Amino acid sequence: MTDIFRQHIEQIVTLTDSEYEQVRSHFIPKKIRKFHTLIREGDLVFDEYFVMKGCLKAYKTDEEGKDHILQFALEEWWISDFKALAMQTPATINVVALENCEMLCLAMESRERLCRDLHKMEYFFRKKTLFGYIALQQRVLSLLSSTAKERYELLLQQYPQLFQRVPKTLIASYLGVSRETLSRLNKS
Amino acid sequence: MTDIFRQHIEQIVTLTDSEYEQVRSHFIPKKIRKFHTLIREGDLVFDEYFVMKGCLKAYKTDEEGKDHILQFALEEWWISDFKALAMQTPATINVVALENCEMLCLAMESRERLCRDLHKMEYFFRKKTLFGYIALQQRVLSLLSSTAKERYELLLQQYPQLFQRVPKTLIASYLGVSRETLSRLNKS
DNA sequence: CGCGCGATTGAGTAATTTCAAATCTAGTGG
DNA sequence: CCACTAGATTTGAAATTACTCAATCGCGCG
Numbered sequence: 001m002t003d004i005f006r007q008h009i010e011q012i013v014t015l016t017d018s019e020y021e022q023v024r025s026h027f028i029p030k031k032i033r034k035f036h037t038l039i040r041e042g043d044l045v046f047d048e049y050f051v052m053k054g055c056l057k058a059y060k061t062d063e064e065g066k067d068h069i070l071q072f073a074l075e076e077w078w079i080s081d082f083k084a085l086a087m088q089t090p091a092t093i094n095v096v097a098l099e100n101c102e103m104l105c106l107a108m109e110s111r112e113r114l115c116r117d118l119h120k121m122e123y124f125f126r127k128k129t130l131f132g133y134i135a136l137q138q139r140v141l142s143l144l145s146s147t148a149k150e151r152y153e154l155l156l157q158q159y160p161q162l163f164q165r166v167p168k169t170l171i172a173s174y175l176g177v178s179r180e181t182l183s184r185l186n187k188s
Numbered sequence: 189m190t191d192i193f194r195q196h197i198e199q200i201v202t203l204t205d206s207e208y209e210q211v212r213s214h215f216i217p218k219k220i221r222k223f224h225t226l227i228r229e230g231d232l233v234f235d236e237y238f239v240m241k242g243c244l245k246a247y248k249t250d251e252e253g254k255d256h257i258l259q260f261a262l263e264e265w266w267i268s269d270f271k272a273l274a275m276q277t278p279a280t281i282n283v284v285a286l287e288n289c290e291m292l293c294l295a296m297e298s299r300e301r302l303c304r305d306l307h308k309m310e311y312f313f314r315k316k317t318l319f320g321y322i323a324l325q326q327r328v329l330s331l332l333s334s335t336a337k338e339r340y341e342l343l344l345q346q347y348p349q350l351f352q353r354v355p356k357t358l359i360a361s362y363l364g365v366s367r368e369t370l371s372r373l374n375k376s
Numbered sequence: 377c378g379c380g381c382g383a384t385t386g387a388g389t390a391a392t393t394t395c396a397a398a399t400c401t402a403g404t405g406g
Numbered sequence: 407c408c409a410c411t412a413g414a415t416t417t418g419a420a421a422t423t424a425c426t427c428a429a430t431c432g433c434g435c436g
Contacts, residue, residue: 060332086318122314126317133324134270140324141258144256
């Protein structure tokens, strides 16, 4: 089998087989069924997850009960409540499976130990985090300076698979508009 | 003198004097005057900057000529066009001094070399980037789920100094509302 | 004193939201 | 194969919100 996890890491650093075994040994497979919750608001969070198969959403529910999507995670994405994980505070978002999912679970201590023991992995996580930071800067800029239609088209272009797999309502709440407005965008 | 740069790093990793000298030797002091441009859209970007004194804005101008603030940088903040720096593509934002500024300038190769030579510094940059990522996630969530008034009050609470130092117009374009709307928020 | 910049206010306009209803679609069981 | 149902999407109309543009205000500085 082609190991998408190893490939994912080796896009950034090359590993010997024994290094890879060392890395892999810290990840624990985990499955979760469609609609089930991986992280619930208020929970303490100890792990982050690499998605092998399936699709999840991380979202926050506001006072009025409306949901706002912080991120989706398809195959080869990482997901968690990174703030809760880093600060060891209760989760402020929910993470829920949109399909049956298979993940690799990495405990925070495992990540830190990997980074300590394998300089390459500290490099890997630094780069990965930097790319995430850059992507979020782009998202902030697009929230500030683009119309909903432009944001929609950009997302469609960047992640066309997403539109086959998640309901439009969720796309709307990722883009920051109501589902009715999103629907009307397609027409014009 | 109290070295705010060393303190800044030692909030995350402790360094021996000689390690600190090694780190410090890669940073080149740079001054820039109020209203002058550090990075101009279209430039190639080779450096990132640690602000010792002063205040800058990173912003994008849209097709209609309106500015949108991606970030401010006060003392002890880092600023650059991180996307342009990481990808070695032309800058898509401008970085301009709002006051006379003193910075420490770090070339990308110097950062990578520091990370290679000093595992502690790779750890430092990984953590720093993670905190930046988390802060941006919070900003995305507040853009999606909070009213302009709530975002204003959060910013005021987190960075009260900012309001003494930058015009309200810029605060408005950071929050994603017109300056008139921001002005009316204070009243209600 | 008067100039200029930033902030505020008012009025009209444009865009988005809300709420309700209608339509479409995929999956289920007869 | 077809009818039925639940969920998702679309459409319509009214209400709300934010925007634009223009005018005014307030303050610091020469």
